[in-house]
Amino acid sequence: MTLVSVLSKDLDAEISVYTAPALRKVLADLVNQGRHFLVVDLTFVDFIDSTGLGVLVGCLKRLRPHDGAIAVVVPALRMEKAFRITGLSSVFPKFDTVDSAVEFLGRQVPRAHV
Numbered sequence: 001m002t003l004v005s006v007l008s009k010d011l012d013a014e015i016s017v018y019t020a021p022a023l024r025k026v027l028a029d030l031v032n033q034g035r036h037f038l039v040v041d042l043t044f045v046d047f048i049d050s051t052g053l054g055v056l057v058g059c060l061k062r063l064r065p066h067d068g069a070i071a072v073v074v075p076a077l078r079m080e081k082a083f084r085i086t087g088l089s090s091v092f093p094k095f096d097t098v099d100s101a102v103e104f105l106g107r108q109v110p111r112a113h114v
Helices: 018-031 050-066 077-085 099-107
Strands: 001-007 037-041 069-073
Touching: 001 099, 018 037, 018 050, 050 069, 069 099, 077 099
Parallel strands: 001 037, 037 069
Antiparallel strands: none
8 A cells, every 4th residue: 555645844944955865865765665655745944945856856756666746735935936946836746735735646646545
């Protein structure tokens, strides 16, 4: 059984070159545990740089061979802007709430069980 995993409390207020390695490790551990459908909750993240965005892209690449997916919760406009100007708005499904992201993965992604 593949579960949707929600990552939120473990995130720092800033995902940058300094904190991105910790996020990369958490995401890699989840994938290695067989968690192939992830929700990354950025509600309390104030800033994400290109390194942080790169970690999300790298995780998505690790998930693709498993037919996995990532949905991100991005309720703040300042965070949405980072995804929009980098072109990642079309790569990651974005939601205002964790519940809507989990529902999306559970409904839209084959073999995901919430």
